[in-house]
Amino acid sequence: MSNDSDHREARIVELEVRYTLQQDLLEQLSQALWEQQRLLDKLAARVEELEHRLTDSGEPETVRTPEDDVPPHY
Secondary structure, eight states: OHHHHHHHHHHHHHHHHHHHHHHHHHHHHHHHHHHHHHHHHHHHHHHHHHHHHHHHTTOOOOOOOGGGSOOTTO
């Protein structure tokens, strides 16, 4: 009986340790996700700002391709 009780106790302790480690990992992932979202928000705001500058500059919106830039030796 004692062996069975010891086994159950060890199993409970193991599960508690796993749970604690998973909670720590979940917190780390949550923090990383929050930081990435904050960066995405900053970048989106910057892109929007640059788009406004471009449209406010009065210059026509043209899309340039690498073919538009002729190397100097041509």
